[in-house]
Amino acid sequence: MKKLNKIYIGALSTVLILSACNKQLDLKPFQQIQQSQAILTAQDVQITLVGAYNRAGLSDLYGGGALLYADLMATQTVLDWQGTFQGLTQMVNQSIPIDNGFVNSTWSDGYQVINQANNVLANLSKVSSANAPRTEGEAKFLRGLTYFDLVRLYGKAWNDGDPNTNLGVPIVLTPTTVITSASYVSRSTVAQVYQQAITDLTDAENKLPATNSFYANKYSASAILARLYLQKGDYINAATEANKVISSAKFSLNANYADEFPYPGGTAVHVDNTSEDVFAIQVTGQQGTNAFNTYFASSDNAGRGDIIIKDSFLGDFEDADARLGIYNPDSDGNLRCDKFDNEFGNVHIIRLAELYLIRAEANFRLGTATGAAPVDDVNVIRTRAGLGDLAEVTLDDIMLERRHELAFEGGFFLHDAKRLQQDVGALPFGSNKLVFPIPLQDINANPKLIQNPGYGN
Template sequence: MKKGGRPLPGVNVVIKGTQLTTVNTTATATWRDAYVAINRANNVLSALDKVDEGKRDKIEGEARFIRGSLYFELVRAYARTWGDGDNNTNPGVPLVLTPTRGVTDDDYKSRNPVSEVYAQVIQDLTEAAKLLPASNTIYATSGAAYAQLARVYLQQGDYAGARDAADKVIQSGEYTLASAFSDLFFTYLNNGGASPKEYIFSMVVTPQDGSSDLNTFYGVTVGSIPGTAGRGDMRVQQAHLDLYEAGDARGAFFVRANNNTYTEKHLDLFGNVPVVRLAEMYLTRAEANLRLGTAVGATPAADVNKIRSRAGLAPLSAVTLTDVLKERKLELMFEGLQVHDQKRLKETRGGIAYNSPRLILPIPQREMDTNKKLVQNQGY
């Protein structure tokens, strides 16, 4: 997986230049890099018989985790969201499941339907969850695969699936909430490059790797904090700051620089990228339980209050769906989930509807020129 995805248009931020074209470098690089990584995973999966038997399950699980996760990102970025029209006919992305070692006409694939891409994602992640160990240093674990499955099921509106996958992660005992919200970030500056136990899966960044795109776009150089950097593209508006209750530690996790406000989550030049963390699983379980009228693992209020308590807020005696979604937004803002939540919740934000073509990346022009079987997305 690529370190730090390029941020898509979101909410409560000012974005410079949101009009994309088919030659947009972000759309092109994201597609290219994802398929390069998928091809590497396919090569590994095709050669498992050459792997020591004692390591085979782990290697296969890691490759399936990467492939499944990347196809999930691709179908969410380059196709209409699940449930926007017919999933069986809406074009997704090409599914390439065998190594590409030379390019012939047979290697030019058409776009598989959204439903088929999701089915492949679920198959890969389900197998990865069975094959991966509970602990695996900086690499994917069974918990990481279940966490990704929770995201997939939530995006589909399969609340039972999302609830149960999130519950497996929580009940595993492998991950713990950080005691303070501020402990979750500045992993290089304050934590020696190690990710906190709340991170279920993260992308490690080192001085040899260079910074992540999250730092580039969300970060900014703050003179009083050595080691900070970034272009400062994502400026936080007052409308977002006003959402936090008095005393919410998350509402204080911002910095003023160059007469603008920025999140502190991605100031660390070499900070690890939190792909998915435990707080999200509590909020996913809470939302799914609430929608289903169940209390698997815990009541929705108990799960929400774990997150509120860490933020320094008083517990709620009962929660509504609005409460859960607000906590999800405030807890996970600036971590790459907002645009996908907007789509699954069918919301209009900033005047942009959930199914607007502006929230779907174009198929890169270089791919369209090469592969005549591809069809372009609406609006490009």
């Protein structure tokens, strides 16, 4: 459960945290250790890298929170919130104060990942020449992924005003081990943060292997780049990166939609990534939390049952759509999204189906057919859903497939609305209320930080 009494000081107080679970990752666990004592060997660098994955999997970041919180701000018409956590209720009400604990923790967790990655990159000389490219690639993948999501949450959308002047988040590229005046970093612009994420992810794509167990591989980087370029409106690069993943033949859609969300039945059994997962955060009974399960699943499946799906959300599905089977009433009769019933299910950060839809949309907007015609990519998704092929597609068709295929998985309700310049509930897409505030604790700690518009200090 959420521990509201945990206080972090974000980027400014993030020191070297080396933590891993030997049950999940077969490495000795560490707590806080001085850098001069901690990173002495190649094994220490690997432990630090594993610590970055560990931080990424925290519940307020890629353990689900950073994805869920975006959707809570944008799904008033499709879900009912029954939760008692005030901080999440504030998101649903689109009225977030500057001391919201969940907003603070997402920021803090993100900068912990970034700091861990920076420690890895600062110590690559200790890694063998054979392992250095992979190690560098994984660290840059995690840093680039995190910067992309932080700037989407704490900065204006790329197409909302001028990204060259709108403020994003601070860019920190060296390890923070002690706090000095040099630790006070200003916010970079949205454009600068996007470029840093692109640089990191491109480097990762070039240095990572094609397969890398459940860790990030080159196609994980390609996939996040495709998502980033789509968010930016760079459709040429979005299609190119999505095509790299699809044409690699390293991934395949599950035959049945529900199989992407495996449920072993209430036991603490870890389920490996499916053939469709391009990158996922690993969750086990001993390590990690799936925040989606916490809030979406009812007590029947170890959750709080805070989110109830409105019946009206199912109204625009075709009757034969197999994806309808993922929505079912619980024992109390409330409609649930069963994607998250597994308490120890992995958090799907990006999967192959999204890449088909990115490629379809980018090609449609460009009038091109990189890899495939848009209608063919859409029909791949429809076929798996048990639906007949379309003879042609419109942009509305593609967006409807995104809505049905990816619902509730990754903040798509908010981020798609912003890039499409659509209203979010009663608010216009560019409302200041749809951007997280910079946490009060960081504003107080760092005199160079400027608060977002609409939030008093």
